[in-house]
Amino acid sequence: MARPRIVVIGAGFAGLHALRRLERRIPRAAADIVLVAPNDYMLYSPLLPQVASGLLTPQSIAVSLHRVLRRTRMVPGTAMGVDPSSRTVVIEKINGEKTTERYDRLVLAPGSLTRAFDIAGLREHAFGNKNLAEAVVLRDHVLAQLELANASDDPVEREERCRFIVVGGGYTGVETAASLERLTEDMARRYPELRSLIRWHLVDIAPHILPELGTKLGDEALDLLRGMGIEVKLGVSVKEVTENRVTLTDDRVLPCRTLIWTAGTTPSPLMSALGGETDRGRLVVGADMAAESLDGVFALGDAAAVPDLMKEGGGYCPPTAQFAQRQGVVAADNVVASLLGRPLTPFGHRDLGLVVDLSGKDALARPLGYELSGLPALGVTRAYHLAAVPSAPSRARVLANWVIDAMLGGEVARLGFHHGKPSAFVDIEGDHYLDGDTAKAEAKRLSGG
Numbered sequence: 001m002a003r004p005r006i007v008v009i010g011a012g013f014a015g016l017h018a019l020r021r022l023e024r025r026i027p028r029a030a031a032d033i034v035l036v037a038p039n040d041y042m043l044y045s046p047l048l049p050q051v052a053s054g055l056l057t058p059q060s061i062a063v064s065l066h067r068v069l070r071r072t073r074m075v076p077g078t079a080m081g082v083d084p085s086s087r088t089v090v091i092e093k094i095n096g097e098k099t100t101e102r103y104d105r106l107v108l109a110p111g112s113l114t115r116a117f118d119i120a121g122l123r124e125h126a127f128g129n130k131n132l133a134e135a136v137v138l139r140d141h142v143l144a145q146l147e148l149a150n151a152s153d154d155p156v157e158r159e160e161r162c163r164f165i166v167v168g169g170g171y172t173g174v175e176t177a178a179s180l181e182r183l184t185e186d187m188a189r190r191y192p193e194l195r196s197l198i199r200w201h202l203v204d205i206a207p208h209i210l211p212e213l214g215t216k217l218g219d220e221a222l223d224l225l226r227g228m229g230i231e232v233k234l235g236v237s238v239k240e241v242t243e244n245r246v247t248l249t250d251d252r253v254l255p256c257r258t259l260i261w262t263a264g265t266t267p268s269p270l271m272s273a274l275g276g277e278t279d280r281g282r283l284v285v286g287a288d289m290a291a292e293s294l295d296g297v298f299a300l301g302d303a304a305a306v307p308d309l310m311k312e313g314g315g316y317c318p319p320t321a322q323f324a325q326r327q328g329v330v331a332a333d334n335v336v337a338s339l340l341g342r343p344l345t346p347f348g349h350r351d352l353g354l355v356v357d358l359s360g361k362d363a364l365a366r367p368l369g370y371e372l373s374g375l376p377a378l379g380v381t382r383a384y385h386l387a388a389v390p391s392a393p394s395r396a397r398v399l400a401n402w403v404i405d406a407m408l409g410g411e412v413a414r415l416g417f418h419h420g421k422p423s424a425f426v427d428i429e430g431d432h433y434l435d436g437d438t439a440k441a442e443a444k445r446l447s448g449g
Contacts, residue, residue, distance in 0.1 A: 004105065005032045005102060006107065007107070008033070009079045009109060011037040012301060014328045015035070015301070016069075018107050019328075023069065025332060025333065025336050034073050035075065036089065040065050044394065049178075050179055050357070051139070052135040054410050054411060061398070062394075064391065064393075068391055077094055080092050080433055081435070082106065082273075082274055083442075084294050084436070086447075087104065088102055088103070090443050090446065098446055100446045104296060106296060106297045106298070108270070108303065109300050109303065110270050112303060112319065113268060114261065115264040119238055121242050122241050122259075125241045125243060129260060136415060136417050138260065140417045141258065142184065142258060143412065145257060146162065146191060147191075149161035162199060163254060164180065166260045167203055167263045168262035169204030169234065171356060173204070174210055174225065177200060178358040180200075182228075182359045185198075186410060186412050190412065200229065204236075205234075207234055207235060209221055209234070212366075217366060236250050237249050239251075244256070265302065267280070267282045271283040271304075272433075273433045275435070275436040277293065279305040282303055283304050284304075285298070285306055288346050301327060306327060310350045317347075321388070322351070325390075352368060353369065354366050355380060363377040363380075365384075367380055386399060
């Protein structure tokens with residue numbers, strides 16, 4: 001008999017931890033393990049704002065899959081669809097070629113994409129901060145705006161280039177605004193005549209920022225941002241974006257050439273194309289992460305609605321790295337158990353809290369329910385990230401970058417990427433993914449059946 005084949009879609013927190021667990025649990029000759037992912041690294045996304053600000057180098061948070069995985073065969077591409085009847089995944093490789101992978105067990109952890117609304121000009125003019133390319137381009141763009149403003153005698157152009165707007169009062173938006181404000185502050189030392197022109201705004205339709213931290217720490221974060229000179233406007237979003245103007249929903253018009261969109265994420269459209277039950281785009285699974293309507297399929301991470309057994313009143317697990325990496329371990333154990341005909345284990349995890357690094361010496365943390373701010377919070381935040389980065393070389397690079405910045409300061413220089421603007425927004429268009437019937441026909445065609 002052929003060895004069973006386990007195919008994992010996605011190498012984020014959930015996918016990588018599932019793969020590492022599978023490699024440890026399954027003897028080398030007992031099963032084939034296949035990963036389908038567009039990149040050969042796992043992105044430690046919580047530190048992306050520090051890449052955008054230049055505090056960390058991009059390589060620091062790109063964990064090499066070749067280093068941490070020993071037996072997994074990698075297929076560089078994206079899963080376009082799944083045919084459950086033939087247990088086949090349809091894949092588009094990074095070079096545009098299409099292929100298929102047969103599976104006995106399928107682990108779906110494709111993650112999420114930037115959530116974009118139908119706002120005029122948003123896709124054309126907004127910048128994201130969800131992947132390494134976006135973070136590097138965003139940093140170059142911000143620095144270029146100040147350099148161009150300094151080189152201009154037009155007061156209107158200078159005002160447009162010196163105003164920056166971040167949309168989204170969650171973890172990514174708050175950290176991005178704080179980190180990049182520090183970057184422009186460093187830049188202003190070289191262009192002191194621009195200091196009075198630089199304006200940072202953070203807007204969110206919600207009534208509070210960082211609601212996961214609770215009211216007390218959320219209010220403290222608000223005070224810290226405003227103390228940095230960031231104007232925070234709540235209950236407001238964006239109505240229209242042009243090349244040099246942003247119109248808010250309160251009809252305020254701001255001259256601006258930099259809108260940074262961090263207003264949430266949406267699950268991979270692959271999950272809605274499978275034909276199973278979904279909740280807000282996430283595939284509904286049991287507490288054991290098995291999809292009842294799809295035999296041999298497990299789903300976890302941002303793209304799965306996993307029941308939260310530890311939460312009073314029920315509901316689903318939050319789409320955080322903390323939950324995703326633990327789901328990966330349990331899902332891998334359940335894949336092994338299903339192959340051996342053993343009972344599956346339900347996933348249960350109690351939230352350990354949230355950490356927020358506001359750059360510089362400012363941080364907020366809520367570990368195990370204890371509320372911290374200032375240097376104690378900064379120590380907890382940095383220690384948590386160092387422990388969570390799943391590679392010793394990456395941890396060493398992150399720590400070295402922090403030490404260099406603390407002792408010698410950062411570098412304010414563009415890397416030559418500001419001419420391009422890669423965006424995650426375009427990826428959410430559903431015509432890239434195949435529904436069940438189309439996936440079945442495509443799988444049959446590619447296999448020559």
